[in-house]
Amino acid sequence: MSKQTAIANFNPNDIGSADNNIFGLPFSPADASLVIIPAPWEVTVSYSAGTAAGPAAIYEASYQVDLYDSFVKDAWKLGMAILPENKEIKSMSNKLRKKAEKYIDLYAQGKSNAQMKSIRKEINTACKELNAGIKKQAIKQMNKGKIVALLGGDHSTPLGLMQAIAEKYESFAILQIDAHADLRDAYEGFEFSHASIMFNALKIPQVSKLVQVGIRDYCEDERILSENDSRIHTFYDSDIKAQQYEGKTWKEVCQQIVTTLPDTIYLSIDIDGLDPKLCPNTGTPVPGGFEFEQVIYLVQQVVKAGKKIIAFDINEVAPGKDEWDANVGARLLYKVANMCMVSNGVKPE
Numbered sequence: 001m002s003k004q005t006a007i008a009n010f011n012p013n014d015i016g017s018a019d020n021n022i023f024g025l026p027f028s029p030a031d032a033s034l035v036i037i038p039a040p041w042e043v044t045v046s047y048s049a050g051t052a053a054g055p056a057a058i059y060e061a062s063y064q065v066d067l068y069d070s071f072v073k074d075a076w077k078l079g080m081a082i083l084p085e086n087k088e089i090k091s092m093s094n095k096l097r098k099k100a101e102k103y104i105d106l107y108a109q110g111k112s113n114a115q116m117k118s119i120r121k122e123i124n125t126a127c128k129e130l131n132a133g134i135k136k137q138a139i140k141q142m143n144k145g146k147i148v149a150l151l152g153g154d155h156s157t158p159l160g161l162m163q164a165i166a167e168k169y170e171s172f173a174i175l176q177i178d179a180h181a182d183l184r185d186a187y188e189g190f191e192f193s194h195a196s197i198m199f200n201a202l203k204i205p206q207v208s209k210l211v212q213v214g215i216r217d218y219c220e221d222e223r224i225l226s227e228n229d230s231r232i233h234t235f236y237d238s239d240i241k242a243q244q245y246e247g248k249t250w251k252e253v254c255q256q257i258v259t260t261l262p263d264t265i266y267l268s269i270d271i272d273g274l275d276p277k278l279c280p281n282t283g284t285p286v287p288g289g290f291e292f293e294q295v296i297y298l299v300q301q302v303v304k305a306g307k308k309i310i311a312f313d314i315n316e317v318a319p320g321k322d323e324w325d326a327n328v329g330a331r332l333l334y335k336v337a338n339m340c341m342v343s344n345g346v347k348p349e
């Protein structure tokens with residue numbers, strides 16, 4: 001079925017059909033404009049697990065999201081779809097997660113032995129393979145003319161997508177919304193840890209800039225790195241809040257952020273950038289952060305300024321016992337995906 005036929009046969013006011021793709025939309029990855037790669041992976045999660053179940057839980061919750069988007073006219077017609085979950089990724093994640101837990105336990109006790117070294121090596125190799133696999137999958141979709149997004153998983157998962165984007169774009173900035181700086185040079189011995197994603201991203205030569213927003217949990221080394229690397233611009237949560245307490249509006253703060261950005265952007269959203277009431281089950285929740293609407297407004301301002309969001313990821317959503325985290329994640333995914341497509345000139349037809 002073509003995108004046009006899918007649109008003609010679909011009623012967006014009906015409740016979502018479970019026979020369809022994510023959000024009940026009638027598009028397959030083949031006829032969608034934007035393709036989402038699910039990455040059910042959480043090997044290096046250090047505090048509380050569950051984010052590997054994020055993509056499936058968001059998919060499930062997506063059926064209750066209303067397709068009307070006040071910012072994007074006829075948003076549902078833009079055409080998005082998610083690829084099926086790779087079962088191997090999930091089972092590998094489960095297997096290695098158990099080993100990582102054992103390792104982290106020993107690591108926290110200050111131990112260092114041959115068994116730990118072998119686990120570390122196995123995990124670093126598996127993470128490298130995951131990144132290579134996602135990179136390959138993303139390039140395959142990009143070669144078909146698709147915009148690609150990634151749904152984690154922990155925050156280590158989008159590195160392959162960033163690397164794929166770097167093959168197509170000579171230069172781009174990463175806009176990161178996150179509670180954590182994620183600038184650690186390996187964390188707990190893991191080279192591709194969720195806490196190292198931006199450290200690793202900065203090794204990609206095409207990444208000209210890293211703009212971090214909402215950061216409120218970081219170590220001294222990360223602060224120093226941010227101050228010393230001219231590519232990094234960090235909007236700490238405490239500075240943003242102080243500006244607001246002193247009378248600056250969110251619009252003004254967003255303008256400051258937008259001004260630091262070039263025209264081509266990769267958007268990386270860690271759900272823990274939001275206030276933890278919106279993501280209580282995420283791996284490493286931190287007090288503070290943003291309202292849902294603040295993040296949507298920021299992305300709107302980026303798009304209104306004429307910036308192009310060439311790809312994006314949403315990660316660290318862990319469903320927990322109720323469906324709340326996934327509900328928030330699904331709504332965020334829908335709106336961000338729509339804005340991303342609009343910024344790429346995708347039309348609702």
Ligand SMILES: [Mn+2]
Pocket residue numbers: 155178179180182194270
């Ligand atoms: Mn993060």
